[in-house]
Structures are given as structure tokens and as C-alpha cells.
Amino acid sequence: MEKKKMIGLIFFIIALVIVIINLVVIYPLNFCSFAPLVFWLIALLSIVGGVIFYFNIKIMHSEELKA
Known part of the structure; x- marks a missing residue:
């Protein structure tokens, strides 16, 4: 597997963990409104x-990259 795909999967896993933490921990213990x-x-x-x-x-396309 390519390095970029592995980084992408790691980001997906981080997002999933953060969503679970948000739903299980942060919302029930909502001490701060912006948390x-x-x-x-x-x-x-x-x-x-x-x-x-x-x-x-590719977000940024540059003419230098095409040369």
C-alpha cells in the first residue's frame, strides 16, 4: 500500500476515534459550550x-510541476 493511502487511512481512524470521544465523553460532560x-x-x-x-x-496545480 502506498504511503499516502496509509496516511489517509490513519486520518480516517483518527476522525472515527474523535467522533466516538465526542459522543461518549464530551456531550454527557458538557462543561464548556464550545468543546x-x-x-x-x-x-x-x-x-x-x-x-x-x-x-x-491535488489541490494546487502549478505550471512548474508540469515542466
């Missing part, structure tokens, strides 16, 4: 990073 939002933001960023790495999506 669940921060965990959802981290999970969303992990999912986006996982998709970018797993499917090898």
Missing part, C-alpha cells in the same frame, strides 16, 4: 485530510 464544536472541527479536518491523501487529490 463539542472543536471536536467536530477536528474530526471534519481529519476526514478531509484523509480523503485528500487516500485518493491522492
